[in-house]
Amino acid sequence: MFGTNGLLQQNEKILIFTESTDTLNYLERKLLEHVPKIAKIVGSFSMDERRRQVELFRNECQIMLATDAGGESINLQFCNQMINYDIPWNPNKLEQRMGRIHRIGQKNEVFVFNLVAQNTREGSVMIRLLEKMEHMKEDLGSDLVYDFIGEVLEDKFDSLADLMQEAILNRERLDDVIANMEKTLSEEHQKLLKLMQEERMVEDPLNLSILKREQNDLTVKRIPIRAYTDLATYILEKKKVRVYDTNDGKVKRIERLPKFIRDSLPELARYQGESYRFTGIREYESEEVALLNSDHPIFKLSMDLMKKENEKRSWGRYLVTYDVPEPLMVEVYNISIVDGTGKELENHFIHLAKRENGEIIALDPYWLFAGHFYENVIELSDHASNECMGNVLKHSSLIRDQVQANRQKQLDKLLAFLEKSFNEQYRNTLEKLEKYQQENIDNRNSALINQMNAHLIDLDMKKEERLNIIRCQKNISMKPPKKILSLQLAPTGRSKRVMTIDYKDVVEKYEKANGRINIKMFDCLALVDFYSERFNGEERYIILTNDPNYMPSEEHLEDLEDILKKVYIYVVQDCEIIEERAMKKEIFVF
Structure with missing residues (x-):
């Protein structure tokens, strides 16, 4: 928090939770030795006072202290750093704490720090419990795992406090206590995974060929x-x-x-x-x-x-000399795809080039690494028009639609899982309520009955909040594209590559005539220009050139290292492929 590269120096806001007001007051005294002002919320504060403290935290100070009671009914989406100074006795309170900052409107990644005493018996149990819950959370993709585990611990051990007591008192059986806890949680883990699997929509059949081609795209x-x-x-x-x-x-x-x-x-x-x-x-x-x-x-x-x-400068329009096959006017745009919570899902840079004939083509970002920039850079007077904006919007829309399609599948599955999970919790709570009511002799179970009724209300509220979040996450939109810079590229005459788009039909015809399928064209000046396969899955990466003596540069060969044995050079002239040759390291095989 306080180092030269600490959270406070980075202007982060930090929410610190503790169980008791006494501990909160202790922390306040210590922290005020380092910072001028601290916001705090405890259970005795009125709603007006809580709102005042939230605004103090938002506008005037970087640290807020809160107890569990004080943390109810406040939204702190402007903060994304949370410290649990001590761990609550019921893990579902961890989920409630995280809910203060991890909700609709949170635009940043959330970091939660759990402080656990080292070299103590209760610390050993707590570390193992937190590790297990984090593993379950990763598998299940939901903070709701804390709710489930809270219920399981109450069922099996009465409470986390009782589990800790057993770990401390039965000194010779610490390993057995931890093993028993892990066994219980592992069984619940498998149960929840099975529940999620049952609710999944019908998956697309696993297609190894498609997966392989997707991996190849990432390589290129x-x-x-x-x-x-x-x-x-x-x-x-x-x-x-x-x-x-x-x-x-x-x-x-x-x-x-x-x-x-x-x-x-x-x-x-x-x-x-x-x-x-x-x-x-x-x-x-x-x-x-x-x-x-x-x-x-x-x-x-x-x-x-x-x-x-x-951050101190803005980019304009420049004339530069570069290793490209022909004169190009290049514009680079940044696009951002967000969901209804404001979370950024995709961030792309789109490179578009206007040719001398007015045609606008897409460049692969690899064009930046394929040649050499020369130092005679001339800054040009920038004109306001965005030559490629229409094409940028077209490319951006395709990316947005793809993100939306993928997101829809994921969220539909999550929605079904959450529905089933909440129904499961609701049913279990109703069963407990019915049991306590039947055994309520002389009103001995009144507190338990009230607790179950309160839990049912809490489940309804949480379910609606979670469903609202998913509805917002389904709302995918695109921020307006932002032009980063413009470059007028003057060719050096050294590049022997050609523009892929000019030879699309030629290469496709040639590959089909030679029994190859799944032909894919990459954007111009990519690491390779085309990809194809034989019927047996044998892969071929293709680089086009108009020079019979073409040899990739040393840097290009290094970039091709992972696929070099599958790379072929195609020499094209007059819209014809006149020669092909395979590459292995730096030796051409005819």
Whole structure:
């Protein structure tokens, strides 16, 4: 919370829950030593006072303290960081706590921190319980697992408090206590999974061929691994970090990072040593040399530095010299697909190019990595018109429709599961209510009967809230496309690739004539241009060129590493394929 890279320094708001008011007051005293003001809500506060404290939290301070009683009936969607200073005795209260921030209107990923005492018997039980519930939540895709587990623990152990008492008193049987708890939860886990499976709509039959082609698409469209090192090196050098080349530039080395950078990224601590060594080429990866990717702290640091730099500027329209087959006017747009809760589902950059004949074509993002930009960049006076906006809207609509179709299937299944789950809880509660009523001699079960009636009302409210969330999640919309920048590309004459779209009919005819099916064309200047298969599933990736002596660059070969043995070069002239040849590493086989 308080470090140089802590939540408060990042202007995050933090909601802290505790069981008792005494603990809340203790935390308030301690925290006020670090921050000037704190909001708090306890059970004795009136609704007006609670609303005042919520507004205080929203507008004037970063920390709110709350008890379980105080946390009822408040919505804090503007906060996405929650700390459970202590764990409630019934796990369904965890779900109620999370409901304060994890509801309609929450636009950010929610983080929940559960504090558990290390090296204690009750801590051992609690850690295992939280791990088990998190595993169940991942499988079931719902926070409702906390409700289910709360009911199970009450049925099997009377309460979580009783389970903890058993763990402490029966010192020689701690492993047995944990094993018994895990067995009980595992049985409930399987029961819920079976329940979910029964309610699933009829699945599409598993089609391995389709799955394989989808995986192939991901292989073609992914960012080249070398790009992470290239970008990180460029940014760090701009920030006056000395990056040395070894192995003819294949491996990068940083002897030391400036103090302001070291302090900004604690994760770099695990990479400490005499130097930081990294590469963008797989064959140079070793225990001492990291293969840089999107998760590596050096790359994350670079992105953070670049983001801060880019926040200070806006992009316009530029004339640049680049390795493209023909002059192009390129516009890059950003599109965002959101649901009715405001959550972003997809974020895409669409690259469109206007050719000299006025035709607008789609470029694969790989075009950025396929050639070399040259430094004679000229900024042009930007004109207000968006040349490709009509095509952007068309592409965006296709993406939105695909997201909506996939989302509809998922939410229909979740809706059916939630209906069945709530009905199951409702039925179990009614059975308990009936039992308590029948055994209510001299009103001994009055408290239990009232508890069951209150639980039925609570279930109705939760069910309606969950169903409302799903209705909102089904409402898929597209934010207006935003133009990022425009580039007027002047060709260098070095590119020997051709525009895929000009040869679509030619390649399809040629592949069919040679007994190949499932022909797919990628956007222009992609890693490869076409994909096809033989009847036996044998794959073929195709690169088009108009140069009989064409040889992919060293960087292109590195990017093709995973599929290189399946790559073929097709030479096209006068709308005809005059030659094809297979590639294996850097040797062409005729």
